Amino acid sequence: MVFKSEKSNPKMKSKEKQRKGLWSPEEDEKLRSHVLKYGHGCWSTIPIQAGLQRNGKSCRLRWVNYLRPGLKKSLFTKEEETILLSLHSMLGNKWSQISKFLPGRTDNEIKNYWHSNLKKGVVTLTQHETTRTPQTPSITNSLEALQSTTERSASSINVAETFNAQISSFSPSLVFSDWLDHSLLMDQSTQKSSFVQNLVVPEERGFIGLCGPCYLENNPLPDFVPTSDFLFEDDTSFYDNFLIGSLINELRPM
DNA sequence: AATGTCAACAACCGCCTCGTA
DNA sequence: CTACGAGGCGGTTGTTGACAT
Incomplete structure (x- = not known):
């Protein structure tokens, strides 16, 4: 199989054996089995090691x-x-950031969906605003706690307020990770990460959490996908911390 | 049945950031 | 400080399939 771009791109001359275009099932299987078995320490070496x-x-x-x-x-x-609509109104075309709020969705998928559906204005925020529900207490508490206990910049607080206003339009329990019960969380008391298993949050309690997918190397529990977005670190984005705070408050024993 | 059009989505490209030597 | 490579991101293009004519 020879792809058009392989002929026209002079840069490809040195890499004539490199394939482009759609992936075959065989290639998928090679890549999948290799990454699942060995992880992906260095992407540039993966194709060599996996025979791709x-x-x-x-x-x-x-x-x-x-x-x-x-x-x-x-x-x-x-x-x-x-x-997606709410986040895009705040973040713009920051697809990777938006994807963190939509577990199981990739930035590419979100971007495509935006361009093919939402961009046309078929659905607008205004429409959704008519169905706003009261803000959940947990979210309010989390945000207040976060604001009072951390030294956030003024701009961050403003962003938080905007986000708070926007998030109130969401229905409860709408952002819930499929794999939350196996998520990697940072223990606030010890400041050490630990796997939290078998956490079950009844849907009727309703909360908004964040769980962006992140495949970890040396995954101690290989049958699920943990997330790194729960890490409380200085460089973690405000949104992450805000939602993580909400999440952890919800998950604490009553 | 053949052809054209369009939407959806997969994949590529170029640029940027970051870590490292 | 600089150069370089790897990874990540967003914009864009290419491919495919469904549907209309």
């Missing part, structure tokens, strides 16, 4: 957007659409 005639970037993209465990293959739900 692709470049590292292509492998990474294929894994992240298609092969990675935990990805949703279903259509976007109304709730996801609402979240």
